[in-house]
Amino acid sequence: MSKIVLQIDGRDVEAEQGMTVLEAARSAGISIPTVCHNEKLEPYGACRLCVVEVQGRGRTNLVASCLYPAEQALAVTTKSEKIDKTRKILIEQLLAHAPDAEILQNLAQEYGADKDRFEKEASFCILCGLCVRYCSEVKQNNAVGFFDRGATREIRFVPELAAKVCWDCKECFALCPTSYAQAAYHLTEALAFPSASSQLSSAK
Amino acid sequence: MDNGKIDKIIDKYPSDSSSLIQVLLEIQSENRWLPKEALAKVSERLKVPLNRIRHITTFYKAFSVVPKGRHEIHVCTGTACHVRGAKRVLGAVQDATGLKPGLTGEDFRFSLETVNCVGCCALGPVMVIDGEHHGKLAPAKSKDVLKNYE
Numbered sequence: 001m002s003k004i005v006l007q008i009d010g011r012d013v014e015a016e017q018g019m020t021v022l023e024a025a026r027s028a029g030i031s032i033p034t035v036c037h038n039e040k041l042e043p044y045g046a047c048r049l050c051v052v053e054v055q056g057r058g059r060t061n062l063v064a065s066c067l068y069p070a071e072q073a074l075a076v077t078t079k080s081e082k083i084d085k086t087r088k089i090l091i092e093q094l095l096a097h098a099p100d101a102e103i104l105q106n107l108a109q110e111y112g113a114d115k116d117r118f119e120k121e122a123s124f125c126i127l128c129g130l131c132v133r134y135c136s137e138v139k140q141n142n143a144v145g146f147f148d149r150g151a152t153r154e155i156r157f158v159p160e161l162a163a164k165v166c167w168d169c170k171e172c173f174a175l176c177p178t179s180y181a182q183a184a185y186h187l188t189e190a191l192a193f194p195s196a197s198s199q200l201s202s203a204k
Numbered sequence: 205m206d207n208g209k210i211d212k213i214i215d216k217y218p219s220d221s222s223s224l225i226q227v228l229l230e231i232q233s234e235n236r237w238l239p240k241e242a243l244a245k246v247s248e249r250l251k252v253p254l255n256r257i258r259h260i261t262t263f264y265k266a267f268s269v270v271p272k273g274r275h276e277i278h279v280c281t282g283t284a285c286h287v288r289g290a291k292r293v294l295g296a297v298q299d300a301t302g303l304k305p306g307l308t309g310e311d312f313r314f315s316l317e318t319v320n321c322v323g324c325c326a327l328g329p330v331m332v333i334d335g336e337h338h339g340k341l342a343p344a345k346s347k348d349v350l351k352n353y354e
C-alpha cells in the first residue's frame with residue numbers, strides 16, 4: 001500500500017492510502033470524539049460527532065472524519081470554534097433521546113453541552129447502528145435491524161432469529177451506548193418467545 | 205399463501221438480492237400482505253438477511269406486514285378534502301366498518317387507511333376503494349358506496 005502525507009492540525013501525518021481521516025488522526029495520536037465508530041465495523045456516519053474541517057477547492061467544509069478518505073496533502077483541522085459548536089449541538093440532540101448515557105454525559109461535560117436544551121424525546125436509542133452492524137458484520141446473525149423510516153425509524157430484534165441466537169450471544173448489549181439494545185431484546189423476548197428466561201427462572 | 209406459489213414467484217426472477225423488491229411487490233399484490241413465512245422463504249431463496257428484508261418491508265408503505273382485507277379503503281384527509289368535510293366522511297366510514305385507520309376487520313372485508321391527497325381535490329371529499337375513486341362524498345353517501353364491496 002502506498003503512503004500518503006496529509007496535514008492534521010498543521011502537523012504532517014503519514015497514512016496509508018485508503019485510510020479515513022479519523023484513522024489517520026488516531027494513528028498519529030490526535031483524538032477525535034466518536035459515538036458510532038467501532039474499529040471492527042464498517043464506518044457508518046450516524047452520530048456526526050467526528051466532524052472535522054477539511055480545506056479544499058478554496059473553502060472549508062465540515063465532514064465526518066470516520067467516512068472521509070485521507071488524501072495526499074489534505075489539510076484537516078480537528079479543533080476550532082465552529083467544530084466545537086457543531087459537536088455541542090449534536091451532543092445536545094443525542095441527549096434529548098438518551099439523557100443518561102454515560103458516553104454522552106462525558107462528552108457533554110467536555111463540550112459544555114446542556115442536556116436540557118432540547119425537549120426530551122426519550123427513545124433511548126440514538127440510532128448509532130452499532131448493534132445492527134455488529135450483529136450483521138461480525139456475528140453474521142442479522143438478528144437485529146432497523147425498522148421503519150424517518151422520525152419513526154427504530155431498531156428491533158427479528159423474533160424468529162433472536163429466539164435462536166441472542167441468548168448465547170448478547171454481545172451487542174455492551175456496545176450499545178444507551179442500554180436500549182438490551183431493553184429491546186428483553187421486550188422482544190417477553191413478547192415473542194418468553195420461554196427462554198422463564199425456563200431459567202423456573203430452574204432456580 | 206402456500207409455499208409453492210411463493211416459489212413460483214421467486215423462480216421468475218434472478219435468484220439474488222437484486223430481485224428482492226420485485227419479488228416482495230408481487231407477493232404483496234397476490235396476497236395483499238406479506239406473511240412472515242413468506243419473508244423467511246424469500247430470505248432463504250434470495251440470500252438476503254431477514255433483518256434487511258424487515259427494514260425494507262417497513263420502509264416502503266407499499267408493503268404490509270399485517271393482514272389486509274379484501275377491499276382497501278383510503279379516505280383522503282388532505283387539505284382540500286379536509287376543508288370539504290373529510291372528517292365526517294371518515295367518521296361515517298369508521299362507523300360503518302367499525303375500523304380505525306390502519307386496521308383490518310376480523311371478517312377481512314375491509315382495511316381502512318387515511319391518505320394525504322390523492323390528486324383530485326376538485327372531487328373532494330374523496331375516498332378510494334381498491335383503486336376506484338369515489339368523489340363528492342357526503343357521510344351518508346359514503347356508507348352507501350361501501351355496500352358495493354363484499
Ligand code: SF4
Pocket residue numbers: 124125126127128129130131132155175176177178179180181182
Ligand atoms: S440500540 Fe443502542 S447500539 Fe443499537 S442503534 Fe440504538 S443506541 Fe445504537
Ligand code: FES
Pocket residue numbers: 033034035036037044045046047048049050051064065066067
Ligand atoms: S463516528 Fe463518524 S459519524 Fe459517528
